[in-house]
Amino acid sequence: MADAQPRPGGRTARVREAVLRATRDALASGGLHGLDLTAVAHDAGVGKTTVYRRWGTPTALVADLLVEMADRAGDRVDTGSLLGDLEVNAGRVQRTLADPEEGGLYAAIVAAATCDARTAAALEAFYDRRVAVWAPCVEDAVGRGEVPAGTDAAAVVRAVSAPLYYHRLTRTTPPGEEDARRAAAAAVVAAVAGAFASGA
Template sequence: MAADGGEPGTVRPGGRTARVRAAVLRAAEDALIEKGFAGLDLADVARRAEAGKTTVYRRWGTVAGLVADLLQDMAERSVPRTETGSLRGDLAANARLVRETLADPRQGALFKALIAAAAGEERTAAALHRFYGTRIAEWAPVVERAVERGEAPAGTDAAEVIRAVSAPLYYRFLVGGGPLDEELATRAAEAAAVAARAGVYAPADTP
């Protein structure tokens, strides 16, 4: 545990400590992309980051602790939501961001490694769930605004609408194969917007 009782690596000091953290997390990304979670080693990460091995072990403790901090850092650095003034436009912006992230050679490889790790490691799975929870919470307000404008019925589950946008993209990315192109992103956003307007994500008894 960290000195403040939180997860290892969750303290946010500045100066040299912040620089060491940034270097270590970058090195952890490189190692994950190259070797996957099974090949991740704190000593190797320390070497790549040109950081003291003792520092890395003391601050993060375990590989799972390091990955949890990496996911938290990724959530903090993620692009904020875009609001265009329409549900269709907002969901299209979300779909484009997801597509661009997954299609990026480095980011796509990193997410594949993290998702694979989460399938077999409980703490990493919990960290990945927190990451996506943060991103969904960032974008859910665009659906809530759409409800206020009358573009979707009252009671619409904003989080489910956002999940519906990215689900086809992740399926193509992880399972389906084929290009992660703009057409797919546009279609995913449009399908989610049409379903939201039709009340698919609202309680059945919503007027």
């Protein structure tokens, strides 16, 4: 898979923004199989040679889109408590999945990842980045004595998002605010009980 290119400014940045917007729209409407580089170039209003030269494959487009989505997702918030931090995280995930455009886009990417190894690798890299942003809130909680030493910070963060994604992918209605609060609370209870500690 081609690596995502550096993200310069100026015209190149405008081209990338237009192409990734067209990619988002194509994925949301037709999934990975509906992602055609020539059509993306047309919808973005750029030359198809530019798209083929810079990205080359639909999977490379998805990978770069995931980089852009990770960049836009925002930094962690430090509320001073593990529950507060994870509630913020869960709320962001819930609002994204409940958004008609964003939720549909994530569903399309996850569906594509189940049958395309390169898309799966790009999706894994995206979530690794997002988990790394929020893992320090668990590490801080260890330092405060809220959860046991040796708690797997990444596992706790994933435990917050997992039920929300499961809801989005298996229900006809998106997850709500109460679902987000419950996901955060459940992760905290499990972490406090030592479920995510080494040797648990």
